[in-house]
Amino acid sequence: MAWLNRLKNGLQWLGLYMWLLSGTIILTINASWLYYFNVQWQHLGRLVNLSTGRLMVNYYQLLAYLNFPWVSKLKMSDFTDSTSALVHFADVKNLFLLDYAVFLITCVTTYYLWHRLKRDRQLWRFVLPMQTALWVPPLIAATMAVNFDQFFIFFHKVLFRNADWLFDPLFDRIIIVLPDTFFLQCFVLAFVILEWSFAYYLSVGKQALKDLT
Template sequence: MSLFKVMHNYNQLMVYLIWPFKNKLKMDNFPTSPNAAEHFAECKQLFVLAVLVFIICLVLHFIFKKQRKKALLDLNKSAALILLLLPIVVFPFAVSNFDSFFVIFHHILFNNNDWLFDPNTDPIINVLTEGFFASCFAVAGIIYELYFAEKLLRK
């Protein structure tokens, strides 16, 4: 399958996950089993929740900023340092054995095994590999660390 087709299907998946009014997952070139559809529906709930929290925090940030009061998340150095170091404690485990970390992550967030995809019925798993998710975790971790490092350095 061409990179263009893979990206087209990936974009269809991401629109489904992020857009709250899109109720059915349809990827043009990847069939989706009922278990995978259920897993993606559960992921969608997490994505929509994250987007809502982001929007609420953004609105509150501008309200606080307009009133020239303290920032919404005005951390002291100790709190910023703790929040900065917390992922660093998890990082060695996640890097040394990402497969186990990924399994534990799924057991914490999901109450079923629908996330265990069969490549024969859900070929999207051949694109959304362990390496893909490891990269996503790494990017999220770097953004998180940079945010709290900036808070710590600004104090």
């Protein structure tokens, strides 16, 4: 049964990575403060003749639809959406809910991994995996920095099965107040959170090594 133990161990480590990634996504998609900063900085409300407060109300309505399973219909006070836009937001909602499910499931596997390593005084095992993982966000960020538009298009083609994410501002005015620069900042925020998470677990591993000597 050694193979079963190896499989279980591998799944727990994979669960740790998925927990960190899904948690990072949750923190990023709910960073309404970042959107508020963009509303103020880019004067987004003026583009659609809305006050900052009114625009934020609409943004919170969008977030409520995307985040909560019991909100079954997207209704924003000052924006209407085409059929393709509604399909796209429904697809995004499904991805959000999938991310929450992954986070909750991997909370359990990560707990058991941490508990086992701490019990066996093997927290030092975090060192190598986290040292390796630390390189991933900078590499992706470097790729993104070369041509964000192409990266953004590739990102959508990977996640979505259709082209409904290509909004027409004449019919879907919401896209006017969701500029590319905001999404770029969301990616940067996610990279920072993920990099910090890897660095934290690396520090735990290094401290555990010191405690053994």
